[in-house]
Amino acid sequence: MNAPVTRRGTHPAARIVVRAGPVAWQVLSVAGLLVAWEALARLNAGSYVLAGPVAVTRYGVEHAGLLAHAAGITLANAAWGFLWGNLAAVALAAAILLVPRLERCVVALSLVVFCLPLVATGPILRVALGPGNGPQIALAALAVHYTTLLALLVGLRAVPRSWLDLVESYGRGAGAQLLHIRAMAALPYLAAGLRIAVPAAILGAMVGEFTGAERGLGVLTIRAMRALDVDATWAIALIAAGIAIVAYRAFGALLGFVTDPPALLLAAPAPAIRRGRMRRAGELAVTILATLALWQGGMDALGLSPFFARRPGDVLAFLVTDAGAASHRAALAGAYGETLFYAVPGYLAGLALGAGLACAVVLAPGLATIVLPLAVALRSVPIVTTAPLLVLALGRGATGTITIVAVMIFFPTLVAALQGLRQAPGQVIDIFASYATGRWRTLALARVPAMLPAFFAAARMGVPAAILAATTAEWLATGRGIGGLMALTASTSGYNMLWSATALVALTATLAYALVARIERAVLRVYGPEQLAR
Amino acid sequence: MAPDGAPAAPGHAVLCTDLVKVFDASGDPVPAVGPLNATFAAGRTTALVGPSGCGKSTLLRMIAGLERPSAGAIRIGGGTPHDLARRAGLAMAFQDAALLPWRSVRGNVALGLRLARRPADPARVERLIETVGLGGFGDRRPAELSGGMRQRAAIARCLVSAPELLLLDEPFGAVDELTRRRLNRDLPALWQGTTAILVTHSVVEAAMLADRVLVLSPRPATIVAAIDVPLPRPRDEDDSALRERIARIAGALRTSAPGRALAAQ
Structure with missing residues (x-):
C-alpha cells in the first residue's frame, strides 16, 4: 500500500526513510540512555548508588560462569513453579466448570492465597521444606496460579x-x-x-531465593547487597530483568502472539445474577470458614509442626486472649500503619502516572516512539527483583519504598491505559473529528471513558502487587513496617507475630482487591456493559 | 428433492397447545408467549412474523428445546422437543450464523454430523458445500467469507445431518439486501419436504420462503392471523400474486400492532 507514504512522496527512497525513522529513533534513544547512564554513574562514583554500563559489563564478563549457573537455577525453579501453578489453575477452572456453585468460593480462596505476602510465606516454606528448591518452586506457583485462573474463567465464558x-x-x-x-x-x-505468568514465576522464584536458598540469582542479589557491591547488584538485577523480558517475548513468539494480550483479559469475574443480601452474606461466611478450614486442615493434614506452622487459634490467642495481647496488637498495628503509609501513596502515584503518561502519549503521538518500546519491555520485568537498585539509588527512607511501589504499579497501568485509550470506537472519534473537536476534549469525552475498564482492571491487579512491593522493600532494605516485622520475626522464630502479620496483610489485600473490583463493576456497568455479560 | 439426491427426511408436524412462557428472573414476571395454540404442518415451511420483541424467537427456542415452557406443551411427531433433539432430529440456524472461527467451512459443516453423533461422511459434506454454492471455499475460515456465504455455510451445517425439523432464527437478518434476495430465492429448494419454521421480521422474506405465515401479536405473543402462500418456487419478489400476499401479511401486522413502524422493506 502506497497510500500512507504519499505525504512524503512515492519515491522508493522516501519510503525507506519513513520506515527507518522509528528504528533510527529507537537506536538513538537507547544509545542516548546508555551515555547518560554512564555519565551519571561517573558523576556519582564513590556514593555506592549507581554502576555504569561499563562497570556492569565488566562484572558480567568476569563472573559469567557464576551468573550463568545462578540464572539457570533460577530459571529452572521458575519453570517448575510455572508448571505447577498453571496446572493448579487449570484444575481449579475445571472444578468450577463441573460445579459452578463452587466458583465464588474457589476464586475467593485463590485470591486469598495470591494475596499472601511472599515475604512471610517464603520463610515459612523455607522452614517447612528445607534448604532445597522447594520454597522457590512453591512461591513461583503461588505467584502465577491466580492470573491464569482468571484468564481461563474469562476465556471459557467468552463465547x-x-x-x-x-x-x-x-x-x-x-x-x-x-x-x-x-x-x-x-x-x-x-x-x-x-x-503474563512468565515474569510472575521468575519473581516468585527470586523472592523464594531471597529467603535463604543456597543457589540462584536471588542468593547472589542478597550477597551483593550485604557486601555493598554496587556493580554486582546492578549486573544481577539487569540480568534478571533481561531474562524476564526474553522469556516473556519468547513465550509470546512460541504461542504466536504478535501484540500484547488485551488488558481486559483479567476482567473481574462477573457476578452471575443479582443475589439477595442474605445469599451474599452466606457466601461470604462460607468463604471465611473455608479459608480458616483450609488453614487449619491443610497444616494438620501435612503434619506441620505447630512450632512454626501456627493455626488460626494460635493467632487469635496471640492477638486477643493472651496476657500480652494488647502490646502484640500495638506492635502489629504500628508496623501495619507504617507500611500503609508507604504503600497507599505509592499505589496511587503509580496509577496516576501510568494513566497520565498514557494520555500524554495520545496527545503527543511522537512520544510513543520512545515510551512504548520501553514500557512494553519493562512491563515484563518483575520489578521487585530490581528493588535493591531503587533502594541503593533512593536510600532506605520513605522515598525508596514509595518509589518501588509506584514503579511496580506504573508499567502495567501504562500499558493497560494505552490499550484502553485505543478502545474508543473509531466512529465516535470520527464524530468528534467531524466537529473539529480539539485533542483535549476528544481525550476527555471519548478516550478516557473508553479507557476506564482497562484502567480499573490494572488497578485491581495492582493491589496485591503494591503490597508485595512494599513488604519486599521493607524486608530487603528498610527493615521497617510490616515487611520488616515479618523479616525480624521470621529470623527470631517469633512465629505467632509472623502468622498474625501474614493474616493481616492477606486480609488487607483481599479486602482492598474486593473494594477496587466493586468500583470496577460500577464503572463497567456504565462504560463497558458488554464486559459484564457472561 | 433433498440436496444430496436422497429423499428428504420424513417431516413431523409440530403441535403447540396452550403454550405459555413467562420470564421471571428478577421477581418481576414478564409474560413472553401465549397462551398460544398452533400447528406447524409436516413437510412445510412456516414463517413467524411479528413486531420486534414480541416473543417469536422465544417461541422458536422453546420448539428447539432451548427454553422450557412455563405451561402448555409442544409435541413433535408424538415426542417432546427434547426427544427430537436427543436423537439429533433437529437443526437450527442462527442470526449470526454461529460458525466456529477456528474451523474451516468444511470443519463447520462436518461439525453438524459430529454434534448429531453421526459417522463422518466427507463426501456428503463436500456435496452440501457444493449445493449451497460454496464449492472451492471448503478450506476458508468464516472470517474470510462474506455474510451471505457464512449463512450458506450455516445452512449446509444444518442440512448435513438430514434433520426432521429445521429451525431458522432470522437467518438472513444480518446480510445485505441484494444477497438476502438471492438467498431467499435459491435456498428454500434445499429443505423442501422438511418441516421448517422460520422467524423473521421481514414480511417479504416470510412470503418468499414460507408456505404459511403466522402473524403474531405484540408481547406476549399469540397468533392473530394465518396466511397461506400457495405459490410455486422459485418465487419472484415482483410477482403480483406474491405482492398481494405481502400486502395481506403487512395489513395483518398493522392491525396486530397498531402504531408501530413496520419493517415491510
Missing part, C-alpha cells in the same frame, strides 16, 4: 450464546459444549494468561 445453543440444539450437554466450544475458545485466553 457467544448462539454457539452454546448450537450444541444444545443437537441434544448435547455441557460436556460437548466444553469439548467443541469452550475449550477451543478459551485457548487464546489461556495462552495470554500463561504469558
Whole structure:
C-alpha cells in the first residue's frame, strides 16, 4: 500500500526513510540512555548508588560462569513453579466448570492465597521444606496460579450464546459444549494468561531465593547487597530483568502472539445474577470458614509442626486472649500503619502516572516512539527483583519504598491505559473529528471513558502487587513496617507475630482487591456493559 | 428433492397447545408467549412474523428445546422437543450464523454430523458445500467469507445431518439486501419436504420462503392471523400474486400492532 507514504512522496527512497525513522529513533534513544547512564554513574562514583554500563559489563564478563549457573537455577525453579501453578489453575477452572456453585468460593480462596505476602510465606516454606528448591518452586506457583485462573474463567465464558445453543440444539450437554466450544475458545485466553505468568514465576522464584536458598540469582542479589557491591547488584538485577523480558517475548513468539494480550483479559469475574443480601452474606461466611478450614486442615493434614506452622487459634490467642495481647496488637498495628503509609501513596502515584503518561502519549503521538518500546519491555520485568537498585539509588527512607511501589504499579497501568485509550470506537472519534473537536476534549469525552475498564482492571491487579512491593522493600532494605516485622520475626522464630502479620496483610489485600473490583463493576456497568455479560 | 439426491427426511408436524412462557428472573414476571395454540404442518415451511420483541424467537427456542415452557406443551411427531433433539432430529440456524472461527467451512459443516453423533461422511459434506454454492471455499475460515456465504455455510451445517425439523432464527437478518434476495430465492429448494419454521421480521422474506405465515401479536405473543402462500418456487419478489400476499401479511401486522413502524422493506 502506497497510500500512507504519499505525504512524503512515492519515491522508493522516501519510503525507506519513513520506515527507518522509528528504528533510527529507537537506536538513538537507547544509545542516548546508555551515555547518560554512564555519565551519571561517573558523576556519582564513590556514593555506592549507581554502576555504569561499563562497570556492569565488566562484572558480567568476569563472573559469567557464576551468573550463568545462578540464572539457570533460577530459571529452572521458575519453570517448575510455572508448571505447577498453571496446572493448579487449570484444575481449579475445571472444578468450577463441573460445579459452578463452587466458583465464588474457589476464586475467593485463590485470591486469598495470591494475596499472601511472599515475604512471610517464603520463610515459612523455607522452614517447612528445607534448604532445597522447594520454597522457590512453591512461591513461583503461588505467584502465577491466580492470573491464569482468571484468564481461563474469562476465556471459557467468552463465547457467544448462539454457539452454546448450537450444541444444545443437537441434544448435547455441557460436556460437548466444553469439548467443541469452550475449550477451543478459551485457548487464546489461556495462552495470554500463561504469558503474563512468565515474569510472575521468575519473581516468585527470586523472592523464594531471597529467603535463604543456597543457589540462584536471588542468593547472589542478597550477597551483593550485604557486601555493598554496587556493580554486582546492578549486573544481577539487569540480568534478571533481561531474562524476564526474553522469556516473556519468547513465550509470546512460541504461542504466536504478535501484540500484547488485551488488558481486559483479567476482567473481574462477573457476578452471575443479582443475589439477595442474605445469599451474599452466606457466601461470604462460607468463604471465611473455608479459608480458616483450609488453614487449619491443610497444616494438620501435612503434619506441620505447630512450632512454626501456627493455626488460626494460635493467632487469635496471640492477638486477643493472651496476657500480652494488647502490646502484640500495638506492635502489629504500628508496623501495619507504617507500611500503609508507604504503600497507599505509592499505589496511587503509580496509577496516576501510568494513566497520565498514557494520555500524554495520545496527545503527543511522537512520544510513543520512545515510551512504548520501553514500557512494553519493562512491563515484563518483575520489578521487585530490581528493588535493591531503587533502594541503593533512593536510600532506605520513605522515598525508596514509595518509589518501588509506584514503579511496580506504573508499567502495567501504562500499558493497560494505552490499550484502553485505543478502545474508543473509531466512529465516535470520527464524530468528534467531524466537529473539529480539539485533542483535549476528544481525550476527555471519548478516550478516557473508553479507557476506564482497562484502567480499573490494572488497578485491581495492582493491589496485591503494591503490597508485595512494599513488604519486599521493607524486608530487603528498610527493615521497617510490616515487611520488616515479618523479616525480624521470621529470623527470631517469633512465629505467632509472623502468622498474625501474614493474616493481616492477606486480609488487607483481599479486602482492598474486593473494594477496587466493586468500583470496577460500577464503572463497567456504565462504560463497558458488554464486559459484564457472561 | 433433498440436496444430496436422497429423499428428504420424513417431516413431523409440530403441535403447540396452550403454550405459555413467562420470564421471571428478577421477581418481576414478564409474560413472553401465549397462551398460544398452533400447528406447524409436516413437510412445510412456516414463517413467524411479528413486531420486534414480541416473543417469536422465544417461541422458536422453546420448539428447539432451548427454553422450557412455563405451561402448555409442544409435541413433535408424538415426542417432546427434547426427544427430537436427543436423537439429533433437529437443526437450527442462527442470526449470526454461529460458525466456529477456528474451523474451516468444511470443519463447520462436518461439525453438524459430529454434534448429531453421526459417522463422518466427507463426501456428503463436500456435496452440501457444493449445493449451497460454496464449492472451492471448503478450506476458508468464516472470517474470510462474506455474510451471505457464512449463512450458506450455516445452512449446509444444518442440512448435513438430514434433520426432521429445521429451525431458522432470522437467518438472513444480518446480510445485505441484494444477497438476502438471492438467498431467499435459491435456498428454500434445499429443505423442501422438511418441516421448517422460520422467524423473521421481514414480511417479504416470510412470503418468499414460507408456505404459511403466522402473524403474531405484540408481547406476549399469540397468533392473530394465518396466511397461506400457495405459490410455486422459485418465487419472484415482483410477482403480483406474491405482492398481494405481502400486502395481506403487512395489513395483518398493522392491525396486530397498531402504531408501530413496520419493517415491510
